[in-house]
Amino acid sequence: MNFIPPDFAPASSEIFMLIMVCVVMLADLTAGDNRRYVAYLLTQITLLGCAILTFVSFSTEIKHTFYGMYVDDTMADILKLMVYGTVSAVLVYSHAYISDRGMLRGEFFSLILFATLGMMVMISASHFLTLYIGLELLSLSLYALVALRRDSIVATEAAMKFFVLGALASGFLLYGMSMVYGATGTLHVSQLTQIIQSEASSKEVLVVGLVFIVAGISFKLSAAPFHMWAPDVYQGSPTAVTLFIGSAPKLAAFGFVMRLLVEGMGEMVSDWQGMLVILAVLSMAVGNIAAIAQTNIKRMLAYSTISHMGFLLLGFISADSNGYSSALFYVIAYVLMTLGTFAMIMLLCRSGFEAENIDDFKGLSRRSPWYAFISLLLMLSLAGIPPMIGFYAKFAVLQAVVNAGYIWLAVAAVLFSLIGAFYYLRIIKLMYFDEPETTEPLVSNSDVKILLSANGFAVLALGIFPQSLMGLSLYAIQNSM
């Protein structure tokens, strides 16, 4: 049998990324201690290069390669572009923070790039094994990133928890996939639908497999009741790493859910719908209620993430392109808000001082009115108050839920988000109504200042003109299904 080489073109950005990761590692090795910025610049160039490659190859055509294990479609391209942008912003925001703490080393950048590569593979996978490889590449890089400060006890503990629970989740996922394979005889996403449709497979085995897959997904999304790792990891990691974990991987997770549940197990929609309803309601309840009790800002934001993941899952429940595009819009909006919020927390940190408690926001409007205003926009957006983008994200998802006939679910969702509004308001209260403990303004480099201002304003501007992003989400979904 002749070996036909696969078409590498659809995966060109991944290949470029892989080469560049090695280049970054080698370059950093030779650069020496006073030229650490080389790795930083190379990383940004890599992301830019990937963005150009993805952008140039952009088309609405769905291209399969590597014998059907890999797919390049509109949704993948758009998600990848978002991932590059997010990672790049993460690097800008965290540059000062990591250099203050002696983490500005090649490992940080190469691990971030490996994680990014993992996300790209997850987004473009059309085979369960490819999905799994992408997921593991991401997860293992994240475990290492969390433990990057090996002399910090909390960080090591967080990394251990993250690793053990993450490995458990991967086990769940693999087990579920093996069940699906047992029932259908294939792991190709595109073939699964037909085989399940033809009813040649055992429904019972499939459902059991599905349960494990959904459990694995929930772990990765940090949806309740599989959320236990999130607060500890968010709190224990260096803030720059928390920022990374909290942002870009959510985009990949969206792609992951789309590939696994919607494209792969789409025929079993009635089975996973019910599971997602339970997960969504639990996440919104646990996330919003537990967040109220937190005094650690990173922990609070971890619970806030859990509740937002609940909202995200709501978008999948309606199981139509309207719902999926709402979920995509939600996840993009969420990433935008998270980036800004964690960047704010890093600004509050100084060398030798970690901003950990919500009280560190006290009197920010007197110390730095501009940053306080940006944080105000971000908090209102997280709480879902118009005219911020967070409102339209919630609105789009609620609209999909009502459309699917789950009015009670929409009512529950808004009641939980009302509870959620309280703890975001508390941050605003600290910033605007309380007296500061110190009067010194926040110091920041001009690149952070510009990007953070742009980030804050994007939250407002995309709220006033939401059509572009909503249209893009719908376009991405419609062209990929």
Add this chain to the structure above:
Amino acid sequence: MSFEFPLLSLIIWLPIIFGIAVFTTGNDSNAQLARWLALTGSILGFLVAIPLYINFDVATGAMQFVENHVWFERFNVNYHLGVDGISMPLILLNCFITPLVVVAGWEVIKERVSQYMGAFLIMSGIVNGVFASLDAILFYVFWEASLIPMFLIIGIWGGPNRVYAAIKFFLYTLLGSLLMLIALIYLYQASEGSFSIEDYHKLAIPLTPQIFIFIAFLLAFAVKVPMWPVHTWLPDAHVEAPTGGSVVLAAILLKLGGYGFLRFSLPIAPDASLYLADMMIALSLIAVVYIGLIALVQADMKKLIAYSSVAHMGFVTLGFFLLNTYGIEGAMVQMISHGFISGAMFLCVGVLYDRLHSRQIADYGGVVNKMPAFAAFFMLFAMANAGLPGTSGFVGEFMVIMSAVKVNFWYAFLAATTLIFGAAYTLWMYKRVIFGAVASPAIESLQDISKREFTLLAILAITVLWFGVYPYPLTEIMHTTVDQLLAHVNNSKL
């Protein structure tokens, strides 16, 4: 009538742009600039609203000054503006009150002046947006956005317990409006993809969903009005808010709730409105009588006026759900007049508070000896608050009581007790604060009102008397629209 110039957009965005400009004047070293800029913005805001009155066609109940552009087509949401006889007077009221609020905070606010003035201007624009929106999502965005400046105003410049009051205000209002959002989304599905409020008016809905929709709207609007038993945020918010905040809250923000009933509840769910009218009337009467009694025992002047606001707004909802022309027109007149009177009352308390830093009735006494001009103004507004004939307070209450007689004598009887209770709590407070012997050395050293305060109170006094004697311009504007609304409500959608 089509009017090419985007007047409503100008009325909405001019104050907001000025508000942002005021923000950019920065810290308190530029306070004077911020003040003058804010005053210019607010007066311009009022001036551009005048053509609305001049060019308004009273003969039609249709929407006027309509602007309609696509906002985001993903959900078929439009930037759709227009006014009718219900919303136009409320926009004018808002534009009229804003300059007064700016002037009221002129010397009193010394910290973060630019933020204070900017917040009021932005809120003014947002509120205009609420009244002018004909698209449900546009309406909702403005409706919720109006919370943000008020939250900050109460929380930053408020009294000692301001944080509690601000958060309570925000969460209470948010609770109601989130359920309204679900109702709007439901209507979007039911109308097969439209967010136009006018489309909803025509939409046929079975009774059960109508009742649910009515209740969702009721929660949103009842909290804002506020109706008994969801009124408890109001006294807290009023007491803690700075004077300007109290004025805007009482004069403008409460009207959002009343407006919502007329724009949403009645025309979208007319059958549910009829079905639940008795309940609504009962709640309104409880507000009028029970809250009136509560006002009687208040020791804090601002709390007393806050409770009197709840009682007066009870009259408004009573008028709406009597579902006849006099009732609704009376309620509308009552809303406008309450805007002037309660605003004036809060300004009067503000005048005293700025001097003595106390709101307790017991700390005062004999003020008339030192501040005769102020006492005269306060007298007029107290009388108007009690519903004295010749003031605007009388017109609305009288119309509502008259229409209540037609429906049921006992409704009218209970409603009319307000004339007694209102007089009792207002005048008793007035007596204790103003008359008697000079109570303390602090009062001995009081200065009478300044030119700035005199101008403010004089403008409001003239307005209150004008509409008391000659309310015709007001009823003329709203008459056609109200008739059309009633015809619509009486036409079952089932």
